[in-house]
Amino acid sequence: MNKQAKTWSNWSGSVKALPKQFVAPSSIEDVAAVVQFCRREGRKLRVVGSGHSFTAIAASDDMLMSLDGLQGIVRVDKVARTATVWAGTKLRALGEALFSHGLGQENLGDIDVQSIAGAISTGTHGTGVSFGNISTQVIGLTVVTGRGEVVDCTAESHPEWFKAMQISLGLLGVIVQVTLRLNEAYKLEYESRRLPLADCLPALPRMAEENRHFEFFWFPYAEPCQIKIMNMTDKAPTSRKVKDYFGEVIMENAFFGLLSKTCQWLPRTSRAISRLSASQVPVGQKVEYSHRLFATKRLVRFHEMEYNVPAEAMADVIDEMRGALQKERYHVHFPVECRYAKADDIWLSPAYGRDSAYIAVHMYRGMPYKEYFAAMEAISLRYEGRPHWGKMHTLQGEALTSRYPKWDAFQEVRRMLDPDRIFDNEYMARLLP
Structure with missing residues (x-):
């Protein structure tokens, strides 16, 4: 699971970081163990998908976790038109995998190299006045919180947590599985x-x-x-x-x-x-x-x-x-x-x-x-x-707070799910102090 740390760069080359440790878990249990270790040892942890954000949202000078070992479909319900997938699954591969079951997402962006967890965590979107961003297709999430606990979260089971988790910027926990509402292939x-x-x-x-x-x-x-x-x-x-x-x-x-x-x-x-x-x-x-x-x-x-x-x-x-x-x-x-x-x-x-x-x-x-x-x-x-959370901008702190009516509610959920702020990095601490 552990790999030798080396310099990490995002896709555009605008961000570089040298994490102390790089981990690539292959199970939910592995993820939980890493989070528990970080909490116990006072370490900081960020999660990276494909590195396609243009900001330092995924950068870490401590521990960096890749979800590349968590890819593929977990289960499909063709009657209900839903699927649960591993969080590291890349959108391009996900499209073909869902298509093999006669299903497809209602909308996507114009780049498909991102992981599904990264796409929803940053608010990735496509276009169409009848469609929300990709996060609106999410009906369930399995997350390892900052407490090291595994939580299955839906709008019914945890209504407020769910609204915070749909676009979480990686601050509430490690998303390990995503359940999507789908269409028949079209x-x-x-x-x-x-x-x-x-x-x-x-x-x-x-x-x-x-x-x-x-x-x-x-x-x-x-x-x-x-x-x-x-x-x-x-x-x-x-x-x-x-x-x-x-x-x-x-x-x-x-x-x-x-x-x-x-x-x-x-x-x-x-x-x-x-x-x-x-x-x-x-x-x-x-x-x-x-x-x-x-x-x-x-x-x-x-x-x-x-x-x-x-x-x-x-x-x-x-x-x-x-x-x-x-x-x-x-x-x-x-x-x-x-x-x-x-x-x-x-x-x-x-x-x-x-x-x-x-x-x-x-x-x-x-x-x-x-x-x-x-x-x-x-x-x-x-x-x-x-x-857009995955794109360059100069806003932080109060300049962002005033633009989001539920900002304080998100911060309250953050305090509950990551009381030790193990998912912080320098960039995120400026955005959401």
């Missing part, structure tokens, strides 16, 4: 097209309501946007491996990676390359089972900040961002990703109590991002913005 028809931003913004409410899934990518300094929509269909899947490989791997990754390197070497080319990228947005349609369509390959590494604002504020925020970019001329060529999500009642969910728009800004790894991110963050905060 197909989606995907369409990508270009639309001028001037036409896109007024049409946002209509496009969001008319499509099961709708998002758009706005390229700074360019007029064309990429519109992505997906709707359920009975059509047969389209087999286009060569075309998809060329579009997703060659154009969207290899070619875009080369353009990104150019921007790094010659930052003044960023505006021209943003316009070039917008002009090359792929246009087309395809049909596939849902879990194979939600995610896209992300081989070009970047830093990301994402804010949740009220859904009705989407167009105004984008308009202000566009004005700031025209004024300051930041060297950025990555598109701004814009999605929607339904309101929920999860205590630390950015979508708590409001239908939401999520707006994400990116910067190629190796290029300066702080001034650009700070300007975009300031705009989001003027619209009651709440940061």
